[in-house]
Amino acid sequence: MKITLKDGSILEYAEAKTAADITRDISMGLFRNATACKIDGAVSDLRTVIDGDCALEVLTFDDEDGKRTYNHTASHIMAQAVKRLYPDAKLTIGPAIENGFYYDFDVENTFSPEDLDKIEAEMKNIIKENLELERFELPAPEAIALMESKNEPYKVELIKEHADKGEAISFYKQGEFTELCAGPHVFKTGQIKHNAFKLISNNAAYWRGDSKGKALQRIYGIAFPKKEQLDEYLRKLEEAKMRDHRKLGHDLELFMTDELVGKGMPMFLPKGYTLWRILEDYIRDKEIKSGYQHVLTPCVGTVDLYKTSGHWEHYQNNMFPAMEVEDETYVLRPMNCPHHMRIYANTRHSYRNLPVRIGEIAHDFRFEASGTLKGIERGRHFCQNDAHLFVTPEQIKDEFAKVVDLIFETYKDFGITDYRCVLSLRDPADTEKYHQDDEMWDTAENALREVLNDLDLDYTEEIGEAAFYGPKLDVNVKPAVGAEYTLSTCQLDFCLPAKFNLTYIDKDNTAHTPVVLHRAILGSLDRFMAYLIEETMGAFPTWLAPVQVKFLPIADRHQDYAREMMEKLEAAGVRCELDDRSEKIGFKIRSAQMEKIPYMILVGDKDIEANTISVRSRKNGDEGATSIDEFVARIKNEIEEKAK
Ligand SMILES: [Zn+2]
Ligand SMILES: [Zn+2]
Numbered sequence: 315m316k317i318t319l320k321d322g323s324i325l326e327y328a329e330a331k332t333a334a335d336i337t338r339d340i341s342m343g344l345f346r347n348a349t350a351c352k353i354d355g356a357v358s359d360l361r362t363v364i365d366g367d368c369a370l371e372v373l374t375f376d377d378e379d380g381k382r383t384y385n386h387t388a389s390h391i392m393a394q395a396v397k398r399l400y401p402d403a404k405l406t407i408g409p410a411i412e413n414g415f416y417y418d419f420d421v422e423n424t425f426s427p428e429d430l431d432k433i434e435a436e437m438k439n440i441i442k443e444n445l446e447l448e449r450f451e452l453p454a455p456e457a458i459a460l461m462e463s464k465n466e467p468y469k470v471e472l473i474k475e476h477a478d479k480g481e482a483i484s485f486y487k488q489g490e491f492t493e494l495c496a497g498p499h500v501f502k503t504g505q506i507k508h509n510a511f512k513l514i515s516n517n518a519a520y521w522r523g524d525s526k527g528k529a530l531q532r533i534y535g536i537a538f539p540k541k542e543q544l545d546e547y548l549r550k551l552e553e554a555k556m557r558d559h560r561k562l563g564h565d566l567e568l569f570m571t572d573e574l575v576g577k578g579m580p581m582f583l584p585k586g587y588t589l590w591r592i593l594e595d596y597i598r599d600k601e602i603k604s605g606y607q608h609v610l611t612p613c614v615g616t617v618d619l620y621k622t623s624g625h626w627e628h629y630q631n632n633m634f635p636a637m638e639v640e641d642e643t644y645v646l647r648p649m650n651c652p653h654h655m656r657i658y659a660n661t662r663h664s665y666r667n668l669p670v671r672i673g674e675i676a677h678d679f680r681f682e683a684s685g686t687l688k689g690i691e692r693g694r695h696f697c698q699n700d701a702h703l704f705v706t707p708e709q710i711k712d713e714f715a716k717v718v719d720l721i722f723e724t725y726k727d728f729g730i731t732d733y734r735c736v737l738s739l740r741d742p743a744d745t746e747k748y749h750q751d752d753e754m755w756d757t758a759e760n761a762l763r764e765v766l767n768d769l770d771l772d773y774t775e776e777i778g779e780a781a782f783y784g785p786k787l788d789v790n791v792k793p794a795v796g797a798e799y800t801l802s803t804c805q806l807d808f809c810l811p812a813k814f815n816l817t818y819i820d821k822d823n824t825a826h827t828p829v830v831l832h833r834a835i836l837g838s839l840d841r842f843m844a845y846l847i848e849e850t851m852g853a854f855p856t857w858l859a860p861v862q863v864k865f866l867p868i869a870d871r872h873q874d875y876a877r878e879m880m881e882k883l884e885a886a887g888v889r890c891e892l893d894d895r896s897e898k899i900g901f902k903i904r905s906a907q908m909e910k911i912p913y914m915i916l917v918g919d920k921d922i923e924a925n926t927i928s929v930r931s932r933k934n935g936d937e938g939a940t941s942i943d944e945f946v947a948r949i950k951n952e953i954e955e956k957a958k
Contacts, residue, residue: 315327315330315364315365315366315367315368316367317336317364317367317368317369317370318367318368318369318370319340319369319370319371320370320371320372325339325340330363330364330365331363331364332360332361332362332363332364333351333353333358333359333360333361333362333364333370333372334348334360334361334501336364336370337351337360337372340372344372344374347374347375347539348360348372348373348374348380349373349374349375349380349381349383349384349387349498349500349505350373350379350380350383350498350499350500351370351371351372351373351498352369352370352371352373352379353368353369353370354368354369355369357373357379357383357498358498359449359497359498359499360372360498360500360501361449361498361501375538375539381410382410383410383497383498383499383500384410384500384505384506384537384539385410385411385414385415385535385536385537386408386409386410386415386499387447387499387500387503387505387506387537388414388415388437388506388511388535388536388537389408389409389410389415389416389417389535390408390447390486390488390491390493390495390499391437391440391441391488391503391506392408392415392417392433392437392513392533392535393405393408393417393419393491393493394437394440394488394489394490394491395433395434395436395437395439395440396417396419396433396533397491398436399429399432399433399436400419400421402421402422403419403420403421404419404420404421404465404466404467404468405417405419405466405468405469405493406418406419406420406468406521406530407468407472413536414514414534414535414536414537415534415535415536415537416532416533416534416535417532417533418519418521418530418531418532419530419531419532419533420468420521420528420530420531421530421531424516424518424531425516425531425533430513430516430533433513433533434511434512434513437511438508440488440489440503441503441504441506441507441508442504442508443489443503443504444502444503444504445488445489445502445503445504446488446501446502447486447487447488447499447500447501447502447503448486448487448488449484449485449486449497449499450484450485450487451482451483451484451485452483452485453483454473454474454476454477454483457473457477457483457485457494458470458473458474460485460492461473461494464492468521469494472494473494484496484497486499488503506537507537507538507539507540507541509541509544510537510538510539510540510541510543510544511535511536511537511538511544512535512536512537512544512548513533513534513535514534514535514536514551515533515534516531516532516533516534517531517532517534518530518531518532519531519532523685550795553794553795554795554796556851557794557795557847557848557851558689558795558848559689559690559691559843559844559847559848560688560689562847562848562851562852563586563689563690563844563847565852565908566585566847566852566860566909566910567583567584567585567586568582568583568585568586568589568843568847568860569581569582569583569586569689569690570583571689576694577684577687577694578682578684578687578692578693578694578695579693579694579695580689580690580693580695580840584860585860585861586843586860588860588889589843589846589854589858589860590839590843592857592858593836593839593842593843593858594675594839596727597675597699597724597835597836598673598675600720600723600724600835601671601673601701601720604671604716604720605669605671606671606672606673606701607670607671607672607673608672608673608674608675609654609657609672609673609674610674611650611653611654611657611674611676612647612653613646613647613677613678613679614644614645614646614647615644615645615647615652615653616642616643616644616645617636617643617644617645618643619652619653619656620633620645620647620652622652622813622814623651623652623655623810623813623814624809624810624813625648625649625652626645629648631681632648632680632681632682633645633646633648633679633680633681634646634679634681634694646679647678647679648678648679648680649676649678649698649700650674650676650678650698650700651700651702651810651830651832652814653676654672654674654700654702655702655810655811655813655814655816655830656814657672658670658672658702658704658814658816658828659814659815659816662819663704663817663818663819663828664818664819664820665706665818665819665820665821668704668705668706668709668818668828669703669704669705669706669709669713670703670704671701671702671703671704672701672702672703672704673700673701674698674700674701675697675698675699675700675839676697676698676700677695677696677697678695678696678697678698679694679695680694680696681694682694689844690840690841690843690844691840691841691844691845692841693840696838696839696840696841697838697839697840698834698837698838698839699834699835699836699837699838699839699842700832700833700834701832701833701834702830702831702832702833703717703830703831703833704811704816704818704828704829704830705828705829705830705831706818706820706826706828706829707757707829710758710761710806710829710831711761711764711765713831714761714762714765714787714804714806714831715765715768715769717804717831717833717835718765718766718769718771718787718804719769720835721789721802721804721835724802724835724836727956728846728956729855729958730791730801732791732792733789733790733791733792733801734773734774734789734790734791734792734798735766735771735772735773735774735787735788735789735790736773736774736775736776736779736787736788736789736790737759737762737763737766737773737774737775737776737785737786737787738775738776738779738780738781738785738786738787738788739759739775739776739777739778739779739780739785740755740759740777740778740780740785741777741778742755744778747778747782748780748782749782749783749808749809751808754808755784755785758784758785758806758808759785762785762787762806763775766787773787781805781807782809783805783806783807783808783809783810784805784806784807784808784809785805785806786803786804786805786806787803787804787805788800788802788803789801789802789803791845793845793848793849794848794849795848796848799841800837801836801837801842801845802833802834802835802836802837803832803833803834803837804831804832804833805831805832805833806829806830806831807829807830807831807832808829810830811827811828811829811830812827816828816830846858851910852910853910853912853932854910854912855912855956855957855958856912856913856949856952856953856957857952857953857954857956857957859889859910859911859912860889861889861890861891861909861911862888862889862890862911862912862913862949862953863880863883863888863889863890863891863911863912863913863914863915863949864890864891864892864893864906864909864911864913864914864915865877865879865880865890865891865892865893865914865915865917866893866899866902866903866906866914866915866916866917867892867893867894867916867917867918868899868916868917868918868919869918870894870896872917872918872919872921872922873892873894875917875921875922876892876894876915876917877892879915879917879927879942880892882942882943882946883942883945883946883949886946886949886950887950887953888946888949888950888953891911893905893906899916903916903930907932910932911932912931912932912933913929913930913931913932913949914929914930914931915927915928915929915930915945916928916929916930920939921939924939925941926939926940926941926942927939927940927941927942927945929945
């Protein structure tokens with residue numbers, strides 16, 4: 315038989331061999347790092363006997379599936395350790411995930427941090443014992459009998475399901491521990507590095523993810539082949555925790571969530587709303603200068619409105635259920651495009667008054683599963699920096715270019731430099747998704763491409779990523795922690811205007827359908843705020859800081875003078891606070907530092923005598939005495955310049 319390797323070379327064998335044996339023939343070094351393989355593209359166990367021609371790819375921790383195999387073996391080791399320490403624990407499932415692995419146990423008590431330490435220690439023993447993992451298969455009745463004998467009811471339930479689907483029932487056994495598992499796995503527990511794994515956390519979970527089902531305890535862990543990799547991972551995890559907008563949002567009193575109000579329904583507190591308002595004012599003013607007109611539309615629409623737009627048919631799973639009142643059925647809106655279509659239709663349009671640009675900071679509601687909610691980054695309510703541009707086909711290029719300019723002017727003001735432009739195009743072969751009008755698609759796609767080229771922007775093209783209604787530009791940002799996400803978007807739409815029978819009268823006096831550009835610059839304001847919080851760790855540049863200056867009188871007798879100085883700053887539009895607590899100055903400084911305020915102004919006897927203030931900046935620390943007028947000029951300039 316002929317085995318084709320990844321580099322194209324071919325190994326020939328006269329008789330059947332395991333993938334492991336073939337790997338050994340390739341190189342012993344590769345064999346030592348191998349965790350699994352792909353046989354003709356399918357992830358397989360190295361124990362698999364190969365008896366015919368195939369393509370073989372050996373996987374190590376550096377491959378996504380190889381990494382999963384490694385972590386999945388670590389998960390078995392964890393389950394074995396739990397069974398040794400807590401024999402009454404019932405096993406459920408324990409897969410590898412994107413980052414590490416977890417295992418759900420049915421146990422009487424919640425695991426404490428000390429329990430996790432004990433489990434880790436026992437895992438180290440199991441690794442030291444270097445137990446062999448043996449794979450075997452059983453017919454369903456015997457498999458059920460085996461798991462019944464071990465008193466594992468969840469496994470019995472799973473086996474019955476696999477058997478119903480006609481799947482083979484396979485197990486992996488290591489020492490006294492036997493696990494229902496499809497694999498693949500490494501050969502010995504000793505292959506998991508004893509000092510490069512960690513149990514990260516534990517929380518409640520439910521059998522089959524059903525909150526009405528049996529409550530379980532889930533333990534998360536992660537395993538690496540090298541200790542340095544674990545250290546690096548833990549360092550990043552620590553940083554992510556420090557940057558987490560939910561923690562900072564709470565500490566800096568920006569927003570709160572409240573179960574009584576509702577899951578995924580964050581509420582902005584005065585400081586958070588101040589920042590929110592700055593963002594809203596910023597982008598609205600910018601849009602007004604760019605010829606946008608703003609509107610205000612309600613958070614609900616009738617189901618008929620969403621049937622007309624097509625959302626009811628295609629987007630219903632992401633919407634809250636409808637509510638009936640009198641003879642109408644309403645739905646909380648997931649997006650406000652249909653409202654804006656109706657606003658356009660309210661007036662007669664001619665080519666002379668196009669483009670029409672309708673903007674709104676629109677409150678939208680989407681149903682997100684509770685497990686995916688994340689502070690203000692992903693809520694069930696959010697505000698979209700939305701706009702719809704109604705244009706003639708000839709105006710597409712110009713309007714698109716203006717949107718792109720608006721995006722990058724905004725990024726400059728916010729200091730956003732780490733972004734990636736993606737031009738999403740149709741897949742001409744996918745006639746199911748994309749409506750058939752090659753000329754229209756080609757014109758539109760070329761228009762967008764030309765604009766990006768003219769602006770000399772770096773971008774990648776992704777075929778088949780366009781929405782069914784037209785091509786789009788996405789600008790993705792890479793946050794300090796977490797995955798890349800789409801911040802700004804501009805999408806061409808040839809379908810929606812027709813669904814709403816929108817028209818304009820063209821030069822030839824006949825009615826034509828306008829093209830719509832859906833665009834968002836700051837995206838969802840809520841999510842943008844989460845992004846800003848995590849990027850700056852709450853130390854916002856002065857122009858964005860909810861409190862820009864905090865006055866700290868050294869003693870109570872300096873309060874009147876502090877108030878007098880503060881009024882001058884406030885008259886200049888600077889956001890100030892006074893710490894009038896009778897506390898030591900060191901304590902007040904530390905608390906202003908915790909609040910990450912850009913400037914502290916200390917006033918004492920010397921300042922009153924010399925008619926000065928003493929400035930402490932977040933950037934430079936103690937800057938010494940200056941006059942209030944000089945400071946007003948300096949901070950006003952800094953705010954106007956939107957200094958970083
Ligand atoms: Zn398994
Ligand atoms: Zn839209």
